[in-house]
Amino acid sequence: MGRKLVFTSGKGGVGKTTMCANIGIALAMLGQKVVMVDADIGLNNLDVVMCIENKVTYDIADIVEGKCRLKQALIQDVDYPGLYILPSFHNYDTAHIAVSNFKSIIDTLSVGFDFVIIDCPAGIDAGFHRAVAAASEAYVVTTPHISAVRDADKVMALLNSYPLMNIGLIINRVRGDMVVSGDMMTAGDISRLLRCMPTGIVPDDDSVTVKSDIMRHDMECEVKQALMILAENILSGKRHMYDCTNDYRGVFGKLKVKLKKLF
């Protein structure tokens, strides 16, 4: 049986879909067979990030309604033959997909894949419950902003009531220059507030804004290194952390911090 991971958050826009897509790609690069499931029903973010929105013929709703088999709805990635996406549906009332139906789809997928990655909707309503109830591990994504951390805390508390094997923390969009100048919470601060050791720390990087599926692009950038370390941690259980402040230490580093503040 493969591992069933859900990426969740209290606050929207913290990078759940970005994490799902890029960790999925990174795990496929590491030789794992991966399927990503878009549980953010109504907003087909994952389809767009993975550039498959024009390839969607069937979706989760069609499987539940018996219009197609699970295999027919899966879309294979263009670059990685071991990577698939199960699209969310477009015009459907979310209440129609029962927790048990969704769980059964995820369980079936976990038989044929090493990793099932579920992109959870933001918030803590029915969509959250459906996605988390189907998973065996949860990763809470937060940014270092107080509102996101506060919402992550609420989600962590809720997750504790599910029979999950592991609850992890991903701190996304960390600005090394701001951490060094004391203008942003450190990973240690966030980890203490949430009483959870981070599984990964990911820097804020404009390359992600340009290319959301950054892992598949041939670009040298900080964020790719951090995402690969994070994927390796998920795979192996190790806790290597990317140091976002590395470039901002020492005399030249301090100069960089000052320059960043000016421009």
Ligand SMILES: Nc1ncnc2c1ncn2[C@@H]1O[C@H](COP(=O)(O)OP(=O)(O)O)[C@@H](O)[C@H]1O
């Ligand atoms: N590490 C990052 N650096 C820069 N921008 C990021 C990073 N992670 C996510 N983003 C951007 O933040 C926005 C929200 O990300 P998204 O993954 O859609 O969040 P969510 O799924 O939690 O709503 C997107 O525009 C995305 O490109």
Ligand SMILES: [Mg+2]
């Ligand atoms: Mg999303």
